[in-house]
Amino acid sequence: MIRAAMIFLASGLILGCTGNPVRIESRALGNQVSAAPDRYIIAAVDNNPVAFVAHAGSSPRGYDSVAEYGPSVHARQVMHAVEQEYGLKEVSAWPIEALHMHCAVLEVPPGADRASLIAKLSQDSRVRLSQPMQSFQTRTDVYNDPYVGLQRGFQQMDVAGAHPISRGEGVKIALIDTGVDTAHPDLKGAVVAAENFVDADASAFRKDRHGTEMAGVIAAVANNGEGIVGVAPAAHLLAYKACWQTRPDEDAALCNSFTLARALAAAFAAHAQIINMSLAGPEDPLVGGLIREGLRRGVLFVGAAEAGKPGVLHQPGVIEVASAEAQSPVDGAVSAPGREILTLLPGGHYDFASGVSIATAQVSGVVALMLAKNPSLGAVAAARVLRDTSSAGGAESAKRVDACAALVMLSHQGSCRARTDGEINNIDEHSARFAAH
Numbered sequence: 086m087i088r089a090a091m092i093f094l095a096s097g098l099i100l101g102c103t104g105n106p107v108r109i110e111s112r113a114l115g116n117q118v119s120a121a122p123d124r125y126i127i128a129a130v131d132n133n134p135v136a137f138v139a140h141a142g143s144s145p146r147g148y149d150s151v152a153e154y155g156p157s158v159h160a161r162q163v164m165h166a167v168e169q170e171y172g173l174k175e176v177s178a179w180p181i182e183a184l185h186m187h188c189a190v191l192e193v194p195p196g197a198d199r200a201s202l203i204a205k206l207s208q209d210s211r212v213r214l215s216q217p218m219q220s221f222q223t224r225t226d227v228y229n230d231p232y233v234g235l236q237r238g239f240q241q242m243d244v245a246g247a248h249p250i251s252r253g254e255g256v257k258i259a260l261i262d263t264g265v266d267t268a269h270p271d272l273k274g275a276v277v278a279a280e281n282f283v284d285a286d287a288s289a290f291r292k293d294r295h296g297t298e299m300a301g302v303i304a305a306v307a308n309n310g311e312g313i314v315g316v317a318p319a320a321h322l323l324a325y326k327a328c329w330q331t332r333p334d335e336d337a338a339l340c341n342s343f344t345l346a347r348a349l350a351a352a353f354a355a356h357a358q359i360i361n362m363s364l365a366g367p368e369d370p371l372v373g374g375l376i377r378e379g380l381r382r383g384v385l386f387v388g389a390a391e392a393g394k395p396g397v398l399h400q401p402g403v404i405e406v407a408s409a410e411a412q413s414p415v416d417g418a419v420s421a422p423g424r425e426i427l428t429l430l431p432g433g434h435y436d437f438a439s440g441v442s443i444a445t446a447q448v449s450g451v452v453a454l455m456l457a458k459n460p461s462l463g464a465v466a467a468a469r470v471l472r473d474t475s476s477a478g479g480a481e482s483a484k485r486v487d488a489c490a491a492l493v494m495l496s497h498q499g500s501c502r503a504r505t506d507g508e509i510n511n512i513d514e515h516s517a518r519f520a521a522h
Contacts, residue, residue, distance in 0.1 A: 124193055125176065125218040126203055127342050127371055128167065130211060132160040132180055132187040156180045160187035163211050171202060181346065183353050183378045186213055188371070190343050214370055221340040221366030221397070223262065223295045223328055223442055238302070238422035238447050241409075244316050246489030246501045248307075253317030253453035258303060258359045259352035260446075261345065263338045264290030265324040266297045266431040271312040272322075275304040278355060279324040282347040290326055292431045295336045298438045299363055299446040300324065301429030303453075312435055313427055316450025316488065319457075323355050328364065336438065340364060342371050349375040353382065358456055361449040362388045362398060363442035369397045376400055385456065385464050387449040389441040390418035402464040404452065404471070406445040409485040419471045420483040421447045451488045458496045470495055 156178070164187060168175055171194075178189035193199050199217060206215035239245070257277075267276045268291060281290050304322050305315035325348035328340035349372070352360050360379065366372075376386060380402040388398030390405035392415050398405060407415040408423030423444035425437040448471070455470065456462055474490035489501035 122218045122220055122341055123199065126173075126191050126193060126199060126206075127188060127214070127216050127218055127346075128164070128173075128191055128206055128212055129181070129184075129186040129188040129214040129371070130160050130163045130167070131213055132185055133157050154180055154182035156187040164189055167206070167209065167211060171206065172197065173202075177343070179347065179350075181350055181375070183350060183382075184374055188214075188346070190218065214374075216342065216370050219342045219367055219369050221328070221345060221364045223336065223338040223340075223364050237424075238426045238443070239314065239316065241422050242316075242447065242451065242486055243489035243501060244314075244451075246499075247451075247454050247492040250492040250496050250499050251454040251457045252307070253304075253320035253450065254457045256317065256320045256359065256453040256456050257323060257355065257357045258317070258320050258361060258449055258453055259323040259325060259348075259355065259357035260296060260299055260303065260361050261325050261327050261348045261352065262296035262299050262361070262363060263328045263330055264293035264296050264326040265300045265322075266291045266293075266429065266433075267324065268433075269297065269301075269429050269431070270433055271305045271309070271429055272300055273306060273309070275306055275315070275318070275320070275322050276300065276324050277321045279326075280348075280351055281326045282344045282351070283326050283329050292333070293326070293330055293338075294334075294430060295328070295330065295338050295363075295442065296324060296326065297431050298336065298428045299361065299442060302426060302443060302446045303361065303450045305429060312429065316447055317453035317457075320450070320453045323352065323357055325351055336440075336442075340366070342369050345369075345372050346375055349379065353379060353384070357384060358460075359385045359387060359449055359452055361446055362386065363445040364398075365389055365391050365441075366397050368395075372397050373400065376403065380464060383463065385452055385462075385467060387445055387452055389445045390415040404448065404464060404468050406441065406448045407483070408441050408444045409483050411441075411483070414483055419448060419468065419475065419486055420444070421451075421486045448486055451486055451491060454488060454492055455495050458492065462495075 173191040176190040176192055180187050203215050206212045267279050300322055303315050304317055304320050305313045307314045307318035327344035327348035328338040330338045386403040388403050388405055390407040392413055405418040407418040407420050409420040410424045421444040424439050426443045428438050430436045452467055470491050471486050474487050474494050475484040476487040477484055493499050
């Protein structure tokens with residue numbers, strides 16, 4: 086294939102240590118839950134805050150006076166009693182400080198009807214939350230019209246015009262997705278934390294495509310002589326693996342209630358300012374509750390918009406993003422380029438990616454540019470600026486986010502140069518030649 090040649094642009098590079106090893110989360114689920122999620126439920130009970138103070142030698146870090154939120158004796162006793170009464174088997178349990186709950190993944194007994202069991206638990210006064218283990222998937226579309234543009238989204242959103250005002254300096258962006266190639270030369274220094282809530286496979290973490298693609302458009306390093314430039318190249322990425330690829334060489338991936346909840350809680354603990362969720366899935370009490378708690382704390386959520394039935398990300402305050410090339414607009418969503426966007430692949434490679442996911446990640450980058458200029462910017466104000474400054478697309482595109490115009494409006498400084506159709510077409514021609522070689 087013609088595009089295959091492009092994938093190996095950086096194949097001759099010798100990759101060194103990143104200094105950011107992946108920390109395997111001890112409560113990550115095994116493959117059994119991923120393979121058969123319909124056998125599991127999630128239940129939670131109230132957990133009064135109890136701080137466990139670690140002492141030297143009591144943990145791998147070995148620091149004195151490190152307070153860690155943990156389950157109370159009462160919460161553990163209540164959960165154990167519930168398990169015994171309903172015949173449930175605990176697979177994993179963890180305290181969620183943000184919601185003051187002790188949560189558990191429980192295996193349904195053989196032959197039991199999961200829906201009936203959840204209904205009974207919901208009527209149990211001891212149980213604060215009961216729900217099925219639900220599945221989510223990353224948003225990826227496939228197009229057959231390659232070579233549309235070399236960093237086409239970067240050009241169409243006039244990110245270069247925004248960079249003299251802001252490059253997202255120091256803004257923490259939590260990428261809740263698959264793993265990321267933390268050793269990619271175009272991400273050197275950009276990924277400041279990486280955690281795996283899916284499994285114990287650090288090698289697979291670095292080989293995951295979808296998260297690497299999102300990380301590239303958000304924060305690929307600028308002026309390093311390598312590949313591409315991210316929308317927010319001075320931002321700090323927190324890579325949280327909550328999704329796993331269904332096939333090694335494809336972007337499609339799945340997530341579930343447990344892994345997403347763990348990643349969201351980790352993002353809160355790390356004081357992430359923006360959380361990117363390029364995924365889709367049903368309404369979910371646990372994940373939805375954590376999103377609402379994050380919004381209450383001032384975290385800016387950027388998520389993939391869904392046409393038709395709203396999903397878990399369709400909540401007041403979440404900045405929903407649609408692809409500018411979509412045939413049907415999504416009410417309330419902002420739009421960004423989502424077709425054939427050049428980004429990173431694992432192993433130091435590059436390729437084009439398409440879909441709502443890539444559009445969402447680009448908007449997360451623009452929001453980081455805005456937040457670096459105005460750290461107190463709220464979700465409602467950010468969404469309003471993005472909408473008010475969106476520029477007209479082509480005949481087949483919706484109005485799309487304009488990074489330069491948004492930064493000028495927000496900072497009251499600088500100006501944006503008018504771009505001609507000829508300049509956009511020139512980018513497309515360079516893209517075709519780049520891909521052909």
